[in-house]
Amino acid sequence: MRAGIEEAIGFYITRRHPYNTAWLPVRAHSMTDHPSNPVQAQDRTASINSASSAGDGRGGPGDETLLERVKANDQTAMTDLFDRYAGLVYSVALRVLHDTGQAEDMMQDVFFQLWKNPGSYVHGRGSLGAWLAVVARNRAVDVLRRRKPSHPVEDVVLAANTNLASDVERNRMMEKVREVLKGLPSEQQKSLELAFFEGLTHAEIAAKTGDPLGTVKTRIRTALISLRKAVQA
């Protein structure tokens, strides 16, 4: 895997209310190893390469450059960012919501918020594309939960990384992730699917699948670790 492209870049924490559209990213603390973490943070950071100055692989400006221009009210730069990541954001929102109208509304809103408040994303410390993908997923899940209220999670900590500025690398990363997920046991795939894209809690998943809660937790965790290992391989 080529350094600086497909690896995790940095970590951000976005603290937000589930129904609050405001983004309040805060720089996360430096990575340390969790006692039970099967992947060593040192290994991750060793391959981390900043995407702040990386371009789109075609000689175009990097995310950081475009964001700086957006802060200076450059509509063209904002349009460039839209062209770069709108497809990803829209597809994630559509995958969760299954409604093209709602997905576009969300996509439009996500980018318009970035236009209104480009400082909400702290550039230079991570991947804008990954951050947008997670923001889109979480906001889509918020919409789902609002439509069928269950147990909204408040004050959630999120993180996003991975440089996705390059179309080629983004497509390659997508292909790899899908390949990894396809290779997972079907129970893990289903549990991750229900939690991540359907927005179900682990208790709801257990009730739906008939599996014990602990089993559901382990399957989700294992699936995520598999993804992490695959991109670090």
Place this chain on the structure above:
Amino acid sequence: MNERDHISPEDLSLYAMQALSESEAAVVRAHVETCSVCRDEVAQAAGDLALAALSAEQHPLPESARQRFVERVAADAKTAGRASDAPGVPPVQAKPIRRIYASVQWSLVGAMAVLAFAMLLKIGDLNREMKKLKADEAQQTAHAARAQQVLDVLTAATAQHVLLTAANAHPVPGGRAVYLASTGGLIFQANNLAAIPADKTYELWVIPADGKAPIPAGLFRPDAAGDASVVLPPLPSGVPAKAFGVTMEKATGSPTPTAPILLAGAAPSAGE
């Protein structure tokens, strides 16, 4: 912090994914806020979510979605006074000019906003004062109209003057005598008189001013309404009256009044 103090990685992953119940998430949140180890693990898990997001099948944007966004941004830039860059202008060179321009614009916008706010406050005060004046004027007009109505009723020639009394009150007998001593002319009218037996009659008396004996001035009986009158009874002329009285006598009358005196009235001086 030993291992037992940490949240399990499984729960931290679920927490990052918002897949815990509210109560479970509250416990994890409280811990993460004070534990950098678990906070970092949450960050890693959230980074994994970005990878999971990439598994979503990619779809082309809806038609004109890009155009809608571009127009929305342009409209916002226009509304908010944000200037767009001219194509080909290096951002580094454009920044100072744009920033100064934007600064002036924002200053003007701010001043106009303050002025508009002050004007809104003043307009509000004037509107409130105008409303108060209009209310006072309406109240005065209403008072004047009522006074005019009162005057119209009191002075109308066709107005009916009615004296009302208690519905079940017993009417008080009374009488009015008009006496001209020089000719001995007397007109007497009584009302509300109680009915009297068939063998009785009312008799009117003139009490002379010189102290002589009362002079009979006529017999009368009330009608069904209690009314009665005596008009020009035979009386001597030139006898000033001190008073008048009414007594009940036998049907044929009496040469002297019999007590009690049912009605009595002192006569005023001539011309009063």
